[in-house]
Structures are given as C-alpha cells and as structure tokens.
Amino acid sequence: MTHTQAMPPAVAIEPLGTAVPSTVPTHWYNLAADLPEPVPPHLNPGTGEPLTPADLAPLFPMALIEQEVTTERYVEIPQAVREIYAGWRPSPLVRASRLERALGTKARIYYKYEGVSPVGSHKPNTAVPQAYYNALEGTTRLTTETGAGQWGASLSFAAALLGLTCEVWQVRASYDAKPYRRMQMETYGSVCHSSPSELTDAGRAMREAYPDTTGSLGMAISEAVEAAVKDPGAHYALGSVLNHVMLHQSVIGQEALVQLAEAGEKGADVVFGCAGGGSNLAGLTFPFLGQNLREGTTTRLVACEPAACPSLTQGEYRYDAGDVAGLTPLMKMYTLGKDFVPPSIHAGGLRYHGMSPMVSHAVHLGLMDAIAVEQDDAFAAGLLFARAEGIIPAPESTHAVAGAVAHARTAADGEVIVIGLSGNGVLDLPAYSAYL
Amino acid sequence: MTHTQAMPPAVAIEPLGTAVPSTVPTHWYNLAADLPEPVPPHLNPGTGEPLTPADLAPLFPMALIEQEVTTERYVEIPQAVREIYAGWRPSPLVRASRLERALGTKARIYYKYEGVSPVGSHKPNTAVPQAYYNALEGTTRLTTETGAGQWGASLSFAAALLGLTCEVWQVRASYDAKPYRRMQMETYGSVCHSSPSELTDAGRAMREAYPDTTGSLGMAISEAVEAAVKDPGAHYALGSVLNHVMLHQSVIGQEALVQLAEAGEKGADVVFGCAGGGSNLAGLTFPFLGQNLREGTTTRLVACEPAACPSLTQGEYRYDAGDVAGLTPLMKMYTLGKDFVPPSIHAGGLRYHGMSPMVSHAVHLGLMDAIAVEQDDAFAAGLLFARAEGIIPAPESTHAVAGAVAHARTAADGEVIVIGLSGNGVLDLPAYSAYL
Numbered sequence: 030m031t032h033t034q035a036m037p038p039a040v041a042i043e044p045l046g047t048a049v050p051s052t053v054p055t056h057w058y059n060l061a062a063d064l065p066e067p068v069p070p071h072l073n074p075g076t077g078e079p080l081t082p083a084d085l086a087p088l089f090p091m092a093l094i095e096q097e098v099t100t101e102r103y104v105e106i107p108q109a110v111r112e113i114y115a116g117w118r119p120s121p122l123v124r125a126s127r128l129e130r131a132l133g134t135k136a137r138i139y140y141k142y143e144g145v146s147p148v149g150s151h152k153p154n155t156a157v158p159q160a161y162y163n164a165l166e167g168t169t170r171l172t173t174e175t176g177a178g179q180w181g182a183s184l185s186f187a188a189a190l191l192g193l194t195c196e197v198w199q200v201r202a203s204y205d206a207k208p209y210r211r212m213q214m215e216t217y218g219s220v221c222h223s224s225p226s227e228l229t230d231a232g233r234a235m236r237e238a239y240p241d242t243t244g245s246l247g248m249a250i251s252e253a254v255e256a257a258v259k260d261p262g263a264h265y266a267l268g269s270v271l272n273h274v275m276l277h278q279s280v281i282g283q284e285a286l287v288q289l290a291e292a293g294e295k296g297a298d299v300v301f302g303c304a305g306g307g308s309n310l311a312g313l314t315f316p317f318l319g320q321n322l323r324e325g326t327t328t329r330l331v332a333c334e335p336a337a338c339p340s341l342t343q344g345e346y347r348y349d350a351g352d353v354a355g356l357t358p359l360m361k362m363y364t365l366g367k368d369f370v371p372p373s374i375h376a377g378g379l380r381y382h383g384m385s386p387m388v389s390h391a392v393h394l395g396l397m398d399a400i401a402v403e404q405d406d407a408f409a410a411g412l413l414f415a416r417a418e419g420i421i422p423a424p425e426s427t428h429a430v431a432g433a434v435a436h437a438r439t440a441a442d443g444e445v446i447v448i449g450l451s452g453n454g455v456l457d458l459p460a461y462s463a464y465l
Numbered sequence: 466m467t468h469t470q471a472m473p474p475a476v477a478i479e480p481l482g483t484a485v486p487s488t489v490p491t492h493w494y495n496l497a498a499d500l501p502e503p504v505p506p507h508l509n510p511g512t513g514e515p516l517t518p519a520d521l522a523p524l525f526p527m528a529l530i531e532q533e534v535t536t537e538r539y540v541e542i543p544q545a546v547r548e549i550y551a552g553w554r555p556s557p558l559v560r561a562s563r564l565e566r567a568l569g570t571k572a573r574i575y576y577k578y579e580g581v582s583p584v585g586s587h588k589p590n591t592a593v594p595q596a597y598y599n600a601l602e603g604t605t606r607l608t609t610e611t612g613a614g615q616w617g618a619s620l621s622f623a624a625a626l627l628g629l630t631c632e633v634w635q636v637r638a639s640y641d642a643k644p645y646r647r648m649q650m651e652t653y654g655s656v657c658h659s660s661p662s663e664l665t666d667a668g669r670a671m672r673e674a675y676p677d678t679t680g681s682l683g684m685a686i687s688e689a690v691e692a693a694v695k696d697p698g699a700h701y702a703l704g705s706v707l708n709h710v711m712l713h714q715s716v717i718g719q720e721a722l723v724q725l726a727e728a729g730e731k732g733a734d735v736v737f738g739c740a741g742g743g744s745n746l747a748g749l750t751f752p753f754l755g756q757n758l759r760e761g762t763t764t765r766l767v768a769c770e771p772a773a774c775p776s777l778t779q780g781e782y783r784y785d786a787g788d789v790a791g792l793t794p795l796m797k798m799y800t801l802g803k804d805f806v807p808p809s810i811h812a813g814g815l816r817y818h819g820m821s822p823m824v825s826h827a828v829h830l831g832l833m834d835a836i837a838v839e840q841d842d843a844f845a846a847g848l849l850f851a852r853a854e855g856i857i858p859a860p861e862s863t864h865a866v867a868g869a870v871a872h873a874r875t876a877a878d879g880e881v882i883v884i885g886l887s888g889n890g891v892l893d894l895p896a897y898s899a900y901l
Binding site: 041045046047048112113116117121123124126127130145147149186189190208209212213215216217218292412415416417418419420421453454455456458459461462465 | 648649653654851852
C-alpha cells in the first residue's frame with residue numbers, strides 16, 4: 030500500500046524547532062483591512078443570502094472560514110507553516126540585468142521567482158497552510174480538483190508533509206495529456222482520478238450523459254466537493270479565487286517590498302502579474318496596493334490575462350457561481366459566465382471563467398489595471414526571458430513577462446518594473462516546443 | 466531562425482554589476498593542493514606520454530586546460546560567473562527534520578540541495594564557467610554529448626546566457642524516450658541531434674554499421690569531439706570526470722561547510738554523495754576532505770554508486786579511455802573497461818564505465834569510501850525522502866539518500882549526516898511511476 034502516509038497528523042503539525050530565517054514573513058497581509066469599500070460577501074447559492082460559517086463548515090476547517098471573512102490587517106503565520114515555507118522562502122527577487130540589456134531599456138527590471146518551490150510554482154504558499162489547518166482540526170483526508178496539475182501536485186506535497194491523505198480529480202483531458210503531473214501527485218502519496226470518474230454521483234451522471242467528454246474543471250470541482258461532503262473526516266481545498274487563498278499568497282509581495290528596499294530601490298513603479306483565478310497576482314500586488322492605500326505611494330499594478338479568457342477586460346462584474354454545476358457559493362466577480370468554455374491554450378492555469386472577488390473588487394474600484402495578452406506574444410516574451418535570464422517561465426507567467434517587456438521598451442529612465450514569475454515551465458516544455 | 470543567440474559574447478561576458486551575496490564563494494577549492502600524493506596525469510592516447518596543453522587546445526580554452534593541471538589550492542571565480550551563480554547560490558543546506566522523525570534516528574541529517582538551479586541539478590556549476598572561459602577566449606560555438614539530458618540542458622542554459630551557440634548530440638535512445646530534455650535545450654536556443662547522426666564521419670560510420678543502434682554515450686562523445694575539432698570557432702565541453710569540472714563543483718562543499726557552522730554544527734561526521742562520473746560527489750566532499758587533510762578532522766566521505774555500474778567497488782584502478790572509440794585522453798581511474806555496457810537503469814547520470822581520476826585517486830588512497838546501492842533500495846529511499854521532505858530527488862541522488870538512510874537507522878546519538886542531493890526528479894517522474 031504505497032498511497033498511505035506513515036505519519037499521524039498529531040505529530041506532523043507540531044513545529045519541529047528548525048531555524049526559520051527572519052526574512053520569512055511572520056504574518057500574512059490582508060488587503061481587506063485597507064480597502065476603501067468592503068469586498069462584497071459571498072452568497073449562499075440556495076438562499077441568495079450572505080454565507081454563514083455553517084454553510085462552509087462541511088468543506089473547510091473553521092480557521093480558514095474565519096480567514097475568508099476577516100478584516101484584520103495581519104494574520105499570524107503558524108510556526109509549523111513558517112518552517113515549511115523556509116524550505117524555499119523567501120523566494121528570490123532577481124534583477125533581470127540580461128533581459129534589460131537584450132531590450133535596451135533604461136528601466137530596472139526585477140522578477141520575483143516562485144518557481145523555486147518543491148513543485149515549481151506559487152501554489153504551495155496556500156497548500157501548506159490549508160493542509161495545516163485541516164490537520165490541526167482533525168481532518169484526515171483532503172479532496173480537490175486540478176486542471177493543469179500544478180494545484181493538485183502542490184496540495185499533494187503539503188498533504189504528505191502534514192500527514193494527510195489527498196485525493197485529486199484531474200480533468201480527463203489533462204490527466205491523459207500530462208502524465209508527469211499525475212506521477213508527481215502519486216510520488217507524494219496522493220491518489221489521482223481522471224474526471225469525470227465512476228466514484229461520485231456527479232461523475233457517473235456526467236459519464237452517462239457524455240461518454241466521450243474530455244472533462245472540465247467545473248465537473249472535477251463537483252466530484253471533489255461531493256467526495257468531501259460525503260466523508261465526515263474529509264475536507265475540500267481550493268487553490269485560488271477565495272479570500273483566504275489571496276491572504277496566504279501575500280508572502281510573495283511582502284518579501285518583494287523588503288527585497289526591493291534591500292536592493293536600494295525606493296519601491297516599484299509598476300508590477301505585472303498574470304491572472305487566472307487571481308492568487309499569484311494578489312499575492313504579489315496586494316502588499317504594494319496596501320502601501321498605496323495607507324501611505325499614498327503610487328505603484329501601478331497590472332493584471333495580465335490571456336486574450337483567450339479575458340474575464341477582467343471583457344467580463345461582467347456581477348455575482349456568479351464558481352463552478353459549472355453551481356455548487357459553490359455565489360461570488361461577486363468579473364466573469365465570462367460560468368458556462369464559458371475557454372479555448373485550449375497552453376496556459377492551463379489561466380483558463381477560468383471568473384476571477385478572485387478581491388482582485389475583481391480592486392479592479393472595479395480602479396485600484397488595479399488589467400490587460401489581455403495574446404498567446405503568441407506571451408511565448409515570444411517567455412522565450413526571450415528564458416534565453417536572457419536562464420529560467421524558462423511557466424506558460425502562465427509568460428503573460429506577466431509579456432506585459433513587462435512591452436512596457437519596458439518605452440519605459441522612462443530609471444523606472445522600476447517588477448514581474449511576478451509565478452512558476453517555471455519545466456513540465457510545460459511541449460508548449461514551448463509547439464511555439465518554436 | 467529561433468536557434469541563434471541575440472547577444473554577442475563580447476558583451477555577455479562582462480560583469481553586469483549586479484549584487485552578489487558574500488555567501489557565494491569567491492574561489493573554487495582544488496583538492497590537488499592538499500593530497501598526500503599527486504593525481505596521476507592524463508596520458509596522450511597516441512604516445513602514452515603525459516598530455517601537453519597543446520594536446521588539449523583543439524578541445525578546450527587555455528584557462529580550462531590550466532585548471533585541469535593546477536595544484537593551486539584556490540582559483541578565483543570570475544565576477545561574471547559569480548553573478549550567474551548568485552541566481553541560485555548558495556544552494557540551501559536543509560535540516561531533514563521530517564526524515565529524521567520518519568526514521569526515528571538520533572542523528573541530525575542535513576541535505577545540500579542543488580535542484581534549485583534553473584535546470585534542476587548541480588551541472589550548471591561547471592557549465593557556466595566552461596561557457597564563460599570559452600566566450601572569453603573567442604569561442605562562438607560549443608559542442609557536447611548528453612545521455613539523460615541534464616548536462617546538455619545545463620550547457621545550453623550557460624551558452625544562452627554567455628552568448629554562445631550550442632550543439633548537443635543526445636544518445637538516440639534518450640533522445641527518443643526523453644523529449645522534455647531536448648525541448649529544454651531547444652528552448653534555450655541550442656540545437657539537439659539524435660546520435661548517431663548523419664552530421665559527422667563517426668555518426669555516419671556508426672549508422673552504416675549498425676542501422677538500428679540506440680546509440681551510446683561513447684558514440685555521442687565522438688560526434689561532439691569531431692564537430693569541435695573540425696570547426697576553428699568551436700570547442701568541446703565535458704560535464705564530469707575531468708579535474709577542472711571537480712574544481713568548479715567545489716562551490717557545493719565550501720558552502721556546506723559554512724552553512725553547517727551557521728547551523729551550529731562543528732562539522733559533519735559522514736557525507737554521502739552519489740557517484741557516476743564523480744562531479745557532484747567531488748564538489749560536495751572535496752572541501753571536507755581538504756579539511757581532513759589540512760586540519761585533522763575525521764569526516765567520513767562515502768561515494769554511493771549503483772550496483773548495476775559499480776566502477777569504484779568492482780572496477781580496476783588503471784589507465785583507461787574515457788570513451789568507447791578511445792578518442793579521449795587516457796585517465797588513471799577505477800573502470801569497468803571502456804567497452805562495459807551498463808544495464809539500462811533509471812539513474813542515467815550514473816551509467817559511466819569509469820570515474821573521475823581525482824575521486825578514484827582519493828578512494829585508492831583510502832581517503833574516501835565507496836558503497837554500491839541496489840536500484841530498488843535507492844527508489845525506496847527516494848520515496849521516503851519525497852514524502853517526508855517534500856522534494857522528489859533525482860534518481861541519481863536517491864543513491865546518496867539510500868546510503869544515508871541505511872546509516873542513520875543505527876547512527877549514534879547526535880551524529881551529523883550530510884546528504885548530497887544533486888538534483889530533483891521532476892523530469893524523471895516516469896522512473897518513480899515505474900517503481901510504484
């Protein structure tokens with residue numbers, strides 16, 4: 030039985046007493062404390078009323094439900110989580126000197142690189158605390174869905190370290206086309222199913238109705254939610270969109286602010302992040318935005334989304350469901366409609382019909398800009414970056430690179446640009462190969 | 466034309482003036498300065514006499530030829546190289562607290578993790594200076610061979626940053642079975658050929674004699690060497706075995722010594738590294754060995770090689786050629802014979818008939834121990850490590866993990882164990898999948 034974990038949660042959640050550098054943040058930063066208007070609440074899809082903690086209790090541990098609604102500016106990071114963060118945090122903020130030279134720009138370009146995490150992206154920043162709070166409250170099993178596989182791999186990593194079992198429903202098309210991600214989850218001890226599966230009512234119904242379906246993220250969410258609700262020892266975990274995920278990712282931007290100061294910069298003029306569900310974008314930009322709101326700095330924040338799935342630049346700002354089946358809470362967000370099926374682009378992590386309510390709110394209030402990037406422009410920028418800086422960006426991250434590169438070509442002398450490099454593209458090399 | 470580099474070497478080799486942390490070593494350490502007996506010289510395969518610099522000039526720049534024979538204890542690292550190193554160095558030395566707990570050991574286990582480099586292994590530590598010295602001396606094109614693909618990808622990375630073109634002959638079986646590594650090289654701008662190819666005399670002869678051959682490292686070396694010799698602007702690069710490669714890798718062990726002291730340790734009791742050609746092993750252990758020789762410390766150093774390719778534990782210590790065709794210098798080393806064909810194990814980077822002459826010399830003098838590890842034991846240890854520490858080790862590195870795990874189970878209270886984790890296994894997940 031290779032899939033079970035050897036260590037009981039009761040031991041796994043205790044701090045180990047290992048040294049944690051003081052440069053690993055001690056608190057998560059919560060933008061809700063500094064916004065001029067509160068983020069609209071999530072609604073119960075049955076009643077249309079604001080969600081109560083009891084509505085979410087079947088899915089999430091109470092600590093995460095509290096973090097979903099808190100307006101405290103800082104939330105303390107548990108020491109056991111900081112110890113795991115210390116394995117790769119603080120992530121590097123690197124001056125992109127070769128890229129600057131290749132562009133002939135007079136701007137100073139930095140990138141904040143999350144690809145140093147054990148699974149190669151920013152996702153473990155929230156996977157670890159989500160697994161931690163679940164283990165703390167007695168959950169023994171986590172369920173989730175995954176599209177491209179980054180989130181499923183990250184939650185598998187966190188579950189392994191915190192003594193939980195983890196079950197992932199991976200969209201069938203991705204399950205078939207990206208076997209490395211499944212193998213990564215299994216190596217960490219998780220079980221990975223092709224979705225729709227025979228294991229849930231939702232999956233069986235979908236398979237009966239559409240035997241040849243390639244699956245969808247909406248269907249995989251339904252399966253993972255159903256599995257969690259039916260097992261009293263299980264909870265569900267989501268890798269983006271929700272407020273507590275944005276909170277956890279704030280370590281990125283907090284570190285970047287400190288690292289810019291250490292590099293002798295007074296701050297950033299403009300920050301580019303890619304936007305799918307919004308978590309890496311929020312993680313990098315919200316600490317800068319909070320500084321704008323509290324201290325009057327004027328750092329411009331730019332969400333870079335794929336032209337093929339342009340929720341922020343083409344969507345409506347309204348309440349919508351997070352999944353196709355409408356099982357999730359209703360959230361106020363920029364959305365292309367829950368039934369929107371984006372074309373099959375390489376940046377699988379950006380194919381979401383909606384957008385984090387907190388990011389949507391910030392854009393709606395005019396606190397953040399958004400641009401849409403064509404796939405070819407994204408890959409051209411990714412290739413330029415890879416050959417100049419030596420790091421192959423994830424297809425998602427190339428959208429932020431493209432935004433920054435276009436800006437840098439005409440930037441003012443001495444302008445400071447920060448790129449959110451949310452992950453590396455080592456498991457996405459076929460996408461580059463297709464572009465070449 | 467996507468394969469050419471945009472930047473001329475004359476600009477690429479100048480330091481950029483970026484900040485380099487003081488924790489990035491300023492010098493490489495050379496064990497030759499501290500050995501009680503000199504390392505036997507390489508011999509000219511034609512004359513049987515010690516090699517002269519002129520013998521090597523068609524293949525390597527003069528700076529590397531000098532480093533191959535120097536007995537200076539410290540060689541200064543060029544600032545342009547340190548700036549690139551700073552992208553991922555110092556690599557982390559991590560206390561493996563969860564692994565300790567899983568093992569119930571009273572030892573303190575640390576791992577030195579080279580998988581944070583842009584290509585996920587220790588190979589860029591030497592690829593960067595090799596590309597640098599070539600660019601400095603006017604080389605415009607590098608040729609090399611690659612088996613599993615780690616070295617080809619690393620040299621491609623370094624060539625891209627230093628403005629060189631790079632051409633890689635990848636063993637046909639690996640070229641066909643591991644397309645991600647080829648895509649990685651191409652993304653960095655290199656050209657990758659399946660070997661044997663139609664592009665060289667050696668390749669054409671091999672294809673004519675054995676049309677269905679799956680290729681071999683020895684044949685790929687012959688093709689890369691021939692291509693370099695025929696082009697006055699080209700040089701050849703080798704990723705292991707040679708003395709200058711061991712020199713460059715010494716940054717690993719130098720950092721580890723400092724990091725152990727920072728962690729409050731007086732030193733290490735035992736260090737485990739995996740051994741193929743010897744470069745990551747030497748890089749980690751030689752600085753410890755130098756300290757043993759100079760200061761009388763007694764750190765035990767253990768080379769962990771695969772039972773399927775046991776050059777140190779089963780081979781003869783004698784002069785042998787580095788390749789099948791006998792084109793390379795003769796080197797005094799532990800060897801299974803240049804015609805030995807190891808079985809097809811997952812740890813492709815350890816399938817070499819010989820061993821670094823410096824490592825061989827150290828083992829011969831009794832300064833270093835060697836053990837052979839069965840593949841199943843290696844993967845069992847790798848899986849245990851992945852689920853405890855969250856990092857999936859490269860198949861090569863699992864041999865060092867297995868050595869350390871076996872030792873830790875019966876270690877004395879407070880013993881300090883260091884594991885050389887030479888790379889991650891993200892592009893080797895099918896090997897784990899096969900084991901599971």
